[in-house]
Amino acid sequence: GAGVSQSPSNKVTEKGKDVELRCDPISGHTALYWYRQSLGQGLEFLIYFQGNSAPDKSGLPSDRFSAERTGGSVSTLTIQRTQQEDSAVYLCASSLYVAGNTEAFFGQGTRLTVV
Amino acid sequence: KQEVTQIPAALSVPEGENLVLNCSFTDSAIYNLQWFRQDPGKGLTSLLLIQSSQREQTSGRLNASLDKSSGRSTLYIAASQPGDSATYLCAAEAGSYQLTFGKGTKLSVIP
Numbered sequence: 031g032a033g034v035s036q037s038p039s040n041k042v043t044e045k046g047k048d049v050e051l052r053c054d055p056i057s058g059h060t061a062l063y064w065y066r067q068s069l070g071q072g073l074e075f076l077i078y079f080q081g082n083s084a085p086d087k088s089g090l091p092s093d094r095f096s097a098e099r100t101g102g103s104v105s106t107l108t109i110q111r112t113q114q115e116d117s118a119v120y121l122c123a124s125s126l127y128v129a130g131n132t133e134a135f136f137g138q139g140t141r142l143t144v145v
Numbered sequence: 146k147q148e149v150t151q152i153p154a155a156l157s158v159p160e161g162e163n164l165v166l167n168c169s170f171t172d173s174a175i176y177n178l179q180w181f182r183q184d185p186g187k188g189l190t191s192l193l194l195i196q197s198s199q200r201e202q203t204s205g206r207l208n209a210s211l212d213k214s215s216g217r218s219t220l221y222i223a224a225s226q227p228g229d230s231a232t233y234l235c236a237a238e239a240g241s242y243q244l245t246f247g248k249g250t251k252l253s254v255i256p
Contacts, residue, residue: 127242132177132238138188
Protein backbone atom coordinates (compact mmCIF):
# COMPACT_ATOMS: atom_id res chain seq x y z
CA GLY A 31 0.00 0.00 0.00
CA ALA A 32 0.89 3.65 -0.18
CA GLY A 33 1.47 3.98 3.54
CA VAL A 34 1.35 2.09 6.81
CA SER A 35 -2.24 1.23 7.62
CA GLN A 36 -3.52 0.48 11.12
CA SER A 37 -6.90 -0.76 12.24
CA PRO A 38 -9.03 -0.02 14.07
CA SER A 39 -8.29 3.69 14.43
CA ASN A 40 -10.11 3.73 17.77
CA LYS A 41 -10.98 0.94 20.17
CA VAL A 42 -12.88 1.13 23.42
CA THR A 43 -12.86 -2.06 25.45
CA GLU A 44 -13.87 -3.18 28.89
CA LYS A 45 -11.24 -4.04 31.44
CA GLY A 46 -10.36 -7.71 31.26
CA LYS A 47 -11.23 -8.18 27.60
CA ASP A 48 -8.71 -9.12 24.91
CA VAL A 49 -7.98 -6.82 21.97
CA GLU A 50 -6.20 -7.25 18.64
CA LEU A 51 -4.58 -4.37 16.82
CA ARG A 52 -3.61 -4.72 13.18
CA CYS A 53 -0.80 -3.18 11.16
CA ASP A 54 -0.37 -3.39 7.39
CA PRO A 55 3.12 -2.10 6.50
CA ILE A 56 4.32 -0.48 3.32
CA SER A 57 4.69 -3.13 0.63
CA GLY A 58 8.22 -4.49 0.48
CA HIS A 59 9.28 -3.19 3.90
CA THR A 60 10.99 -5.99 5.76
CA ALA A 61 11.17 -4.33 9.15
CA LEU A 62 8.11 -3.62 11.26
CA TYR A 63 7.93 -1.94 14.68
CA TRP A 64 5.32 -1.39 17.36
CA TYR A 65 5.47 1.61 19.69
CA ARG A 66 3.16 2.88 22.40
CA GLN A 67 2.45 6.51 23.18
CA SER A 68 0.78 7.19 26.50
CA LEU A 69 -0.76 10.54 27.43
CA GLY A 70 2.01 12.98 28.29
CA GLN A 71 4.70 10.37 27.70
CA GLY A 72 7.15 9.80 24.91
CA LEU A 73 7.03 6.93 22.47
CA GLU A 74 7.89 3.60 24.04
CA PHE A 75 9.36 0.77 21.93
CA LEU A 76 7.44 -2.50 22.18
CA ILE A 77 8.70 -4.97 19.59
CA TYR A 78 10.54 -5.24 16.29
CA PHE A 79 10.11 -7.71 13.42
CA GLN A 80 12.56 -8.51 10.67
CA GLY A 81 10.51 -10.57 8.26
CA ASN A 82 8.37 -12.84 10.41
CA SER A 83 10.93 -13.06 13.21
CA ALA A 84 10.96 -10.89 16.32
CA PRO A 85 14.60 -10.64 17.44
CA ASP A 86 13.72 -8.26 20.23
CA LYS A 87 10.60 -8.52 22.38
CA SER A 88 12.16 -6.78 25.34
CA GLY A 89 9.86 -3.77 25.13
CA LEU A 90 6.65 -5.70 25.68
CA PRO A 91 5.35 -4.49 29.08
CA SER A 92 4.09 -7.86 30.33
CA ASP A 93 3.20 -11.35 29.24
CA ARG A 94 -0.30 -10.09 28.46
CA PHE A 95 1.20 -8.52 25.34
CA SER A 96 2.10 -10.58 22.27
CA ALA A 97 2.62 -9.90 18.60
CA GLU A 98 3.01 -11.86 15.44
CA ARG A 99 3.72 -11.19 11.83
CA THR A 100 2.74 -13.45 8.97
CA GLY A 101 3.96 -13.61 5.39
CA GLY A 102 6.46 -10.88 6.13
CA SER A 103 3.60 -8.43 5.95
CA VAL A 104 0.64 -7.89 8.27
CA SER A 105 1.26 -7.83 12.01
CA THR A 106 -1.14 -8.10 14.91
CA LEU A 107 -0.52 -6.91 18.46
CA THR A 108 -2.66 -8.73 21.00
CA ILE A 109 -3.31 -7.52 24.51
CA GLN A 110 -4.96 -10.05 26.80
CA ARG A 111 -6.97 -9.19 29.91
CA THR A 112 -6.67 -5.46 29.24
CA GLN A 113 -6.03 -3.09 32.12
CA GLN A 114 -6.70 0.63 32.36
CA GLU A 115 -2.97 1.36 32.19
CA ASP A 116 -2.97 -0.18 28.71
CA SER A 117 -4.90 2.85 27.45
CA ALA A 118 -2.63 4.57 24.92
CA VAL A 119 -2.07 5.13 21.24
CA TYR A 120 -0.38 2.14 19.63
CA LEU A 121 1.73 3.08 16.65
CA CYS A 122 3.15 0.81 13.99
CA ALA A 123 6.04 1.66 11.69
CA SER A 124 7.85 -0.04 8.86
CA SER A 125 11.13 0.44 7.03
CA LEU A 126 13.20 -1.15 4.31
CA TYR A 127 16.03 -1.44 6.77
CA VAL A 128 18.82 -1.90 4.29
CA ALA A 129 22.20 -0.24 4.44
CA GLY A 130 21.77 3.45 3.86
CA ASN A 131 18.00 3.39 4.12
CA THR A 132 16.54 2.89 7.56
CA GLU A 133 13.90 5.60 7.44
CA ALA A 134 10.85 4.56 9.47
CA PHE A 135 7.33 5.38 8.31
CA PHE A 136 4.50 5.38 10.82
CA GLY A 137 0.81 4.62 10.61
CA GLN A 138 -1.91 6.79 12.09
CA GLY A 139 -2.12 4.67 15.20
CA THR A 140 -4.83 2.89 17.14
CA ARG A 141 -6.19 4.76 20.13
CA LEU A 142 -7.05 2.18 22.78
CA THR A 143 -9.24 3.12 25.70
CA VAL A 144 -9.83 0.59 28.47
CA VAL A 145 -12.87 1.39 30.63
CA LYS B 146 21.00 3.40 27.53
CA GLN B 147 20.27 6.07 24.95
CA GLU B 148 18.38 9.11 26.20
CA VAL B 149 17.01 11.83 23.94
CA THR B 150 16.08 15.29 25.17
CA GLN B 151 14.28 18.02 23.29
CA ILE B 152 14.34 21.65 24.27
CA PRO B 153 12.15 23.64 24.48
CA ALA B 154 9.09 21.57 25.31
CA ALA B 155 6.89 24.23 23.75
CA LEU B 156 7.51 27.20 21.50
CA SER B 157 5.25 29.95 20.20
CA VAL B 158 6.40 32.22 17.38
CA PRO B 159 4.79 34.75 15.03
CA GLU B 160 4.28 33.75 11.43
CA GLY B 161 7.28 34.34 9.19
CA GLU B 162 9.90 33.87 11.88
CA ASN B 163 12.82 31.49 11.45
CA LEU B 164 13.22 29.03 14.32
CA VAL B 165 15.44 26.26 15.65
CA LEU B 166 14.38 23.16 17.53
CA ASN B 167 16.99 21.32 19.56
CA CYS B 168 17.58 17.63 20.18
CA SER B 169 20.35 16.08 22.26
CA PHE B 170 21.29 12.44 22.77
CA THR B 171 23.55 10.75 25.27
CA ASP B 172 25.08 7.96 23.16
CA SER B 173 27.01 9.47 20.24
CA ALA B 174 27.35 6.08 18.52
CA ILE B 175 24.13 6.54 16.63
CA TYR B 176 23.31 5.03 13.27
CA ASN B 177 20.93 7.78 12.22
CA LEU B 178 18.79 10.61 13.54
CA GLN B 179 15.25 11.12 12.30
CA TRP B 180 12.91 14.09 12.72
CA PHE B 181 9.15 13.62 12.72
CA ARG B 182 6.09 15.79 12.88
CA GLN B 183 2.96 14.78 14.80
CA ASP B 184 -0.34 16.59 14.43
CA PRO B 185 -2.94 16.23 17.22
CA GLY B 186 -4.59 12.82 17.18
CA LYS B 187 -2.45 11.68 14.27
CA GLY B 188 0.50 9.43 13.65
CA LEU B 189 4.05 10.52 12.92
CA THR B 190 5.14 12.00 9.61
CA SER B 191 8.80 11.57 8.71
CA LEU B 192 10.45 14.88 7.88
CA LEU B 193 14.17 14.22 7.55
CA LEU B 194 16.61 11.37 8.15
CA ILE B 195 20.28 12.12 8.76
CA GLN B 196 22.63 9.16 8.53
CA SER B 197 25.65 9.04 10.82
CA SER B 198 27.99 9.86 7.93
CA GLN B 199 26.04 13.01 7.07
CA ARG B 200 26.05 16.39 8.73
CA GLU B 201 22.79 17.79 7.43
CA GLN B 202 19.72 17.21 5.30
CA THR B 203 17.38 19.70 3.68
CA SER B 204 13.81 19.48 2.51
CA GLY B 205 12.07 22.66 1.41
CA ARG B 206 12.02 25.10 4.33
CA LEU B 207 13.43 22.48 6.70
CA ASN B 208 17.09 21.88 7.43
CA ALA B 209 18.33 19.35 9.97
CA SER B 210 21.91 19.14 11.17
CA LEU B 211 23.73 16.46 13.12
CA ASP B 212 26.82 16.79 15.32
CA LYS B 213 27.57 13.34 16.69
CA SER B 214 30.58 14.43 18.71
CA SER B 215 28.51 16.83 20.76
CA GLY B 216 25.40 14.65 20.76
CA ARG B 217 23.20 17.26 19.16
CA SER B 218 20.83 17.74 16.27
CA THR B 219 18.89 20.83 15.27
CA LEU B 220 15.87 21.32 13.06
CA TYR B 221 15.75 24.71 11.38
CA ILE B 222 12.43 25.92 10.01
CA ALA B 223 12.58 28.94 7.75
CA ALA B 224 9.76 31.44 7.28
CA SER B 225 7.38 29.62 9.62
CA GLN B 226 3.71 29.28 8.69
CA PRO B 227 0.61 28.51 10.79
CA GLY B 228 0.49 25.12 9.05
CA ASP B 229 3.80 24.27 10.69
CA SER B 230 2.06 24.14 14.06
CA ALA B 231 2.53 20.61 15.40
CA THR B 232 4.70 18.60 17.76
CA TYR B 233 8.16 17.86 16.42
CA LEU B 234 9.91 14.71 17.58
CA CYS B 235 13.47 13.60 17.10
CA ALA B 236 14.52 9.97 17.36
CA ALA B 237 17.96 8.37 17.48
CA GLU B 238 18.76 4.89 16.25
CA ALA B 239 21.90 3.40 17.79
CA GLY B 240 22.30 0.55 15.35
CA SER B 241 19.85 -1.64 17.20
CA TYR B 242 16.93 -0.77 14.90
CA GLN B 243 15.11 0.62 17.90
CA LEU B 244 14.30 4.34 17.76
CA THR B 245 14.66 6.25 21.01
CA PHE B 246 12.41 9.30 20.98
CA GLY B 247 12.51 12.62 22.72
CA LYS B 248 9.29 13.94 24.23
CA GLY B 249 8.93 16.51 21.50
CA THR B 250 8.65 20.25 21.03
CA LYS B 251 5.13 21.60 20.60
CA LEU B 252 5.30 24.43 18.08
CA SER B 253 2.61 27.07 17.66
CA VAL B 254 2.94 29.54 14.80
CA ILE B 255 0.70 32.54 15.37
CA PRO B 256 -0.82 34.19 12.26
